Amino acid sequence: MSYGWRGVVGMVSPTYRVGGLERFVRMLPEGIGVIPLYGGAIRAGTEAELRRALEVAEEKVALLAELGADVITVDGAPPVMLAGYRGSQEVVERLQNKYGRPVSTAPLSQIEAFQDLGLRRIAGVTYFPNELNRKFAQYFVEAGFEVLAMEGYPTAFTDAGKIPPGEIYAFAKKVYRQVAGADCIYMMGGGWDPGSIVASLEQDLGVPVVAALPAKMRAVLKRLKVQHTFQGYGRLLELS
16 A cells, blocks of 8 residues: 555654554545654653753754655644744744745644634633643733633643543533633643544534644645545534
8 A cells, every 4th residue: 555645744743642643643534644753852741841842843843854744743732832922933934944844833733723713712721730821821812812711630741641531521611611702612732632522522512622633633634735524523624
C-alpha cells in the first residue's frame, strides 16, 4: 500500500505522552502520511518547560521541512499561548516564510475552529493550574474572544491521560453551567481524551465543543486541501 499520496503531515509533539499520535492517525482519511517528531521538552508541565518547548519545536519544524512534510503542525497549546497572541502569529509567519511549508499550531487551529463555527464567548476547561489558565485565557482575549471561564481540572500534569471520560464530561458541564452566555465549551490540551464525549456534550448542552484533536484535524486537512467529513467527533468536523 502506498502512503502519503494525498499529502504528508509533519507533527511536532512537545511531550512523550502516548495516545495523541495514535488517535490522530486513526482518524486520518486514507492516503495521508505522518512523520511524527517528539520535542520532549515538557515532562512535568511547569511554566519553564512550556516556554522552552516552543524553541525545541522550531528546531523540529526545520527537520520536518527537510524530510518533505507538506504541512507541519506543532502540538501543545500552552507553549504557543505563553508567547502571546501576536508573538505566536509572528512565529508561524516566520516559520512558513523560512521553510516554505504551511504551519499550524494548536492555538491557531483552535482559533480557526472558533471562527469557522462563529463562536465568540468561551467557557474553557484544562488540566493545568489556574495561575497558568489565566495566561491562557489572556491569549484568547488578545485574539478577540471573550473568555467567561478557564478552569483547571484538579490533577497532576502527568495524570491527564488517566482522567475517565465521564469525569471530563461532568467537569466541562459544571464549568459551562457556572457562567452565563457562553456559546461554546473549549477543552484545552491533547493530554486527555475528550473525543468520546464531545458529541454527548454538544447534544446535552446545545453548544459546540472545540477540542484539540478535532481542531487539529480540520486545520491539517484544510492546508492539505483534502475534503473529508466525520461523524461522532462534534460539529466542527461535520462542517463542509
